[in-house]
Amino acid sequence: MSQVKPIDPDKMSLRDYYLTRVRLTGRNFKEFFSKLSRNPTAMIGLIIILFFVFLTIAGPAIVPKDPMQISLTERLLPPFWMEGGSTEYLLGTDQLGMDLFSRIIVGTRISLMIGVLTVSISIVIGTILGLLAGYYRGALDNILARFADLLLSFPWLIFAIFTMAVIGPGFYNLVFALTFKGWVGFFRLVRGEVLSEKTKEYVDAARALGQNNFKIMAREIMPNILNSIIVLGTLRMGFMIIMEASLSFLGLGIQYPEPAWGSMVNIGRDYMLSAWWISTFSGIAILVMVLSINMLGEGLRDILDPRLRRIE
Amino acid sequence: MLLEVNNLQTHFQLTKGTVKAVDGISFHLNEGEIMGLVGESGCGKSMTLLSLLRLVPTPGKVVGGEIIFEGKDLLKKSNREMTAMRGKDMAMIFQDPMTSLNPVFKVGEQVRESLTIHGYFRDARRAGKRRIQAEKERVIELMEEVGIPSPMDRYYEYPHQFSGGMQQRSVIAIALSCEPKILLADEPTTALDVTIQAQILSVMERINRSHGMAIIIVTHDLGVAAEYCQRIAVMYAGQIVEQGLTDDIIEQPLHPYTQGLLRSIPHIVPDKPRLKPIPGNVPSLLNLPPGCNFMPRCEYAIEKCNEPQEIRTLNGGRKVRCLKYKDQGGVTHE
Numbered sequence: 104m105s106q107v108k109p110i111d112p113d114k115m116s117l118r119d120y121y122l123t124r125v126r127l128t129g130r131n132f133k134e135f136f137s138k139l140s141r142n143p144t145a146m147i148g149l150i151i152i153l154f155f156v157f158l159t160i161a162g163p164a165i166v167p168k169d170p171m172q173i174s175l176t177e178r179l180l181p182p183f184w185m186e187g188g189s190t191e192y193l194l195g196t197d198q199l200g201m202d203l204f205s206r207i208i209v210g211t212r213i214s215l216m217i218g219v220l221t222v223s224i225s226i227v228i229g230t231i232l233g234l235l236a237g238y239y240r241g242a243l244d245n246i247l248a249r250f251a252d253l254l255l256s257f258p259w260l261i262f263a264i265f266t267m268a269v270i271g272p273g274f275y276n277l278v279f280a281l282t283f284k285g286w287v288g289f290f291r292l293v294r295g296e297v298l299s300e301k302t303k304e305y306v307d308a309a310r311a312l313g314q315n316n317f318k319i320m321a322r323e324i325m326p327n328i329l330n331s332i333i334v335l336g337t338l339r340m341g342f343m344i345i346m347e348a349s350l351s352f353l354g355l356g357i358q359y360p361e362p363a364w365g366s367m368v369n370i371g372r373d374y375m376l377s378a379w380w381i382s383t384f385s386g387i388a389i390l391v392m393v394l395s396i397n398m399l400g401e402g403l404r405d406i407l408d409p410r411l412r413r414i415e
Numbered sequence: 416m417l418l419e420v421n422n423l424q425t426h427f428q429l430t431k432g433t434v435k436a437v438d439g440i441s442f443h444l445n446e447g448e449i450m451g452l453v454g455e456s457g458c459g460k461s462m463t464l465l466s467l468l469r470l471v472p473t474p475g476k477v478v479g480g481e482i483i484f485e486g487k488d489l490l491k492k493s494n495r496e497m498t499a500m501r502g503k504d505m506a507m508i509f510q511d512p513m514t515s516l517n518p519v520f521k522v523g524e525q526v527r528e529s530l531t532i533h534g535y536f537r538d539a540r541r542a543g544k545r546r547i548q549a550e551k552e553r554v555i556e557l558m559e560e561v562g563i564p565s566p567m568d569r570y571y572e573y574p575h576q577f578s579g580g581m582q583q584r585s586v587i588a589i590a591l592s593c594e595p596k597i598l599l600a601d602e603p604t605t606a607l608d609v610t611i612q613a614q615i616l617s618v619m620e621r622i623n624r625s626h627g628m629a630i631i632i633v634t635h636d637l638g639v640a641a642e643y644c645q646r647i648a649v650m651y652a653g654q655i656v657e658q659g660l661t662d663d664i665i666e667q668p669l670h671p672y673t674q675g676l677l678r679s680i681p682h683i684v685p686d687k688p689r690l691k692p693i694p695g696n697v698p699s700l701l702n703l704p705p706g707c708n709f710m711p712r713c714e715y716a717i718e719k720c721n722e723p724q725e726i727r728t729l730n731g732g733r734k735v736r737c738l739k740y741k742d743q744g745g746v747t748h749e
Contacts, residue, residue: 240473304515310470311509311599312502312529312589326519 138406145402151395158211167193168202170209170362175200179378195380197370199360203381206362207388213274213363214392217347218340221281226336228282229289234320236290237297248294251287259284263346267355277356281343292335296328330407337400341393348389364389417629418444418467418597423480425459425466434700436462436475438653441726444597447627449620451640451661453676454650455697460633461510463650464599468505469497484597503533506590507599511606512582516574522585523570526554529592557588561618580611587618591626598622598630604639616643637676641665649673652698652708655726659733669735671713707737715739 139145163170168191177200181188188195193204236244254262266280300306301324309323350356351365359366364385371381425437436459444450452460465471467482469489482489484504489497501507509515516525527550530536536549551570558566561584574582583603590598600619604612620643623630634640640647641661648658649672657670668674675693695712704710706721713720719738726736 304509304511305517307470308507308509308515308586308589309517310501311468311507313498313500313532314502314528315498323517327517 135406139402142402142406144398145406148395148398148400148402151391152399155211155215155392155395158208159215162209162212166202166205166208167191168205170201170205171360173199173201173360179374179381181378182380194384195378197367197381198374198378201360203367203384206367207364207384210362210364210367210385210388211392213357213361214344214347214389217274217277217281218344218396220278221285221343222336222340224278224282225285225339226289226332229286229291230293230325230332232286233290233293234297234325237294238301238316238320238324244294247290251290254284254287255291257284259346260349263350264353264355267350272355272358274357277347277350280350281346285339285343288335288339289332292331293328296331297324300324300327334400334404334407337396337403341396341400344389344393344396416443417446417448417484419481419483420467421481421483423463423466423482424478425462425471425475426478427475429474429701432701435653435703436700437466437477439480440650440653440655441480442648442655442658444629444631446596447623447629448646449623449630449632449644451644451647452631452633452650453635453637453640453647455635457697457700458650459653459700460635460650461601464507464601464631464633467599468501468507470501499533502529502590502595503593504595505597505599506593506595508583508586508590508601508603510602512579512586513574513606515586516577516582518574520573521571522574522577523551523554523558523566523572525574526557526585526588526592527551529589530554533593535593553592554588557592558585560622561585561588561591562614563588578611579607580614583607583611583615584618587615587622591622591628594626594628596629598628600630600632602633602635605635612639619643637665637680649676652703653700654708654736655734656709656736657734658726659731659735663731663733669729669733669740670709670737671715671739672709675712 139149174196177192177196178198180192180196180200182195183190183193185195192202194207195203197203197206232247236247257265262284263280266283267276270276270279297320306319306323309319314323347356347363348365348368351363352369354366354369357363357366359370367385368382368389371378371383371385374381420443421441423437423440424435427434427436438459440459440463442450452463454460462471462475466477467489469477471477477490480490489500492500516522520528527547530550530553535553536546554570555566558569563569563581563584569577569581574585577585583606587603598619603619604615607615616639619630619632622628632640632644644661646659647661647664648655649664649670650656651672657664657668657673664673665677668677672693675691678691679693681687681690693712698704698708698711704721705723706719707713707716707724710716710720724736724738726734727740728734729740
């Protein structure tokens with residue numbers, strides 16, 4: 104028969120004390136998710152995005168039809184609930200007889216990939232350059248900031264159209280064109296935040312402790328500005344998806360018959376009066392994705408904003 | 416002598432001209448001693464400390480002098496040697512504890528960080544978890560030493576969950592972690608209220624006694640300096656105007672500026688005489704008078720004060736930058 108010993112923290116060795124402690128490393132994440140679950144806007148956004156992610160991964164396997172299969176005998180069929188529609192083509196067909204429903208599902212992939220790729224490359228470039236420029240200032244900062252201003256002075260769409268016209272259409276060219284200007288936003292955000300964080304005494308304190316410049320940037324300043332980067336990243340993702348759709352709509356992005364939402368809206372434009380469904384459903388897909396990403400972004404901003412967090 | 420500073424000059428090259436934030440300062444620090452650097456805002460106290468660590472912010476630059484620490488001139492060391500030295504041989508405490516802790520990390524982890532930087536337990540050949548364990552135990556010890564109650568719980572809290580006094584204690588724990596030989600405290604109690612101020616200073620005094628750690632306290636509060644420091648250096652407009660044992664300076668201030676400072680401290684006594692402020696303002700560091708910096712405000716000023724004044728060493732090792740006194744002697748004129 105064993106006797107239960109009462110725990111007396113004073114008599115415990117330090118080692119035992121650690122063992123009895125709840126692991127707190129995961130606490131930040133737990134706190135984050137509990138706040139997220141209490142934020143309906145962000146939750147709805149997150150669920151829809153997760154659904155889109157699922158479609159991106161599983162899309163080609165679950166679609167009822169081959170999205171690229173042309174059948175000229177079944178051109179411009181209406182959705183199934185309309186007269187002349189059939190359940191074979193749930194949302195109808197386009198002018199080459201390709202199944203709109205399958206194309207929209209597979210088109211998720213391009214939109215989401217463009218969003219994720221452009222934003223993550225932009226974040227990496229913008230953050231590194233922003234950290235360096237904000238931390239070291241000097242000539243490097245001057246050159247980078249002027250170059251960033253130069254890029255900023257072009258309107259987004261004009262710049263993207265110009266770049267695409269020069270390098271030609273295609274998925275990777277599209278990513279290039281969008282990141283070429285996309286990093287500037289992150290650069291300016293990070294640079295500004297570094298400038299303000301750098302004046303705080305914890306940076307001086309780290310230096311007085313013998314911490315080297317690289318570690319001060321990466322391990323002291325960086326965690327303090329991570330939240331802002333995440334929030335801008337999510338919001339920027341929706342924007343990038345719209346940009347991709349716009350360029351594809353203009354015929355400079357992903358080329359028809361590749362299933363991309365933007366080019367599908369464009370194709371449907373010519374049949375707006377006779378076959379409204381082509382443009383409409385592709386447009387709704389863009390709308391839902393961008394809206395859900397922005398909802399998540401707004402929610403994240405509320406959750407991660409340190410000024411709001413302090414109050415609790 | 417642990418630290419010797421000779422004719423240290425830190426200048427800020429601005430478009431409007433050169434600001435001599437530290438203009439030829441010389442002092443020394445004995446082992447296990449608490450020294451006070453007293454002066455009003457903007458007289459170059461903090462810049463002196465930052466110059467010692469070679470952390471003067473741009474466009475400032477140490478342009479001359481020498482800082483002898485353990486027989487070597489710190490100004491001649493390479494950047495790498497300097498980085499290795501900071502925190503290990505000389506640590507610094509900053510004015511505002513709220514901002515000198517990184518808001519996104521747990522306090523205990525921040526104390527541990529400095530142990531990791533300088534490889535405090537590296538030689539123990541403890542790998543991974545065991546080394547972290549050893550470091551954590553040391554952190555708990557340190558937190559206990561600076562008087563943080565229940566350090567095991569406090570270890571896992573964030574800076575904003577600490578009060579100002581507890582934050583400053585944590586900052587001291589960080590500074591203490593590698594047992595530096597010199598602790599530089601830049602107005603460690605200015606941001607705190609009076610009761611906490613006394614607690615923090617007594618923590619520092621205790622550390623000074625138990626570790627024999629030399630401390631330089633920069634303060635604008637002569638009262639603080641008088642109570643805790645063995646020696647005081649009074650600064651005015653980038654220069655040390657008077658230096659000596661605390662008791663001597665408080666009982667018999669020699670430089671007119673020190674006299675003025677002491678006269679302007681309020682006392683709680685009935686029928687007190689009115690406080691006598693020092694007339695005039697601190698001169699702009701961009702536009703200093705040609706001779707003695709204090710001359711425009713000095714009641715004893717004479718024609719000869721227009722010439723640059725050397726620091727004079729008097730009997731008993733006191734130093735004063737005023738021509739009322741001559742080397743190794745008494746008063747030349749009253």
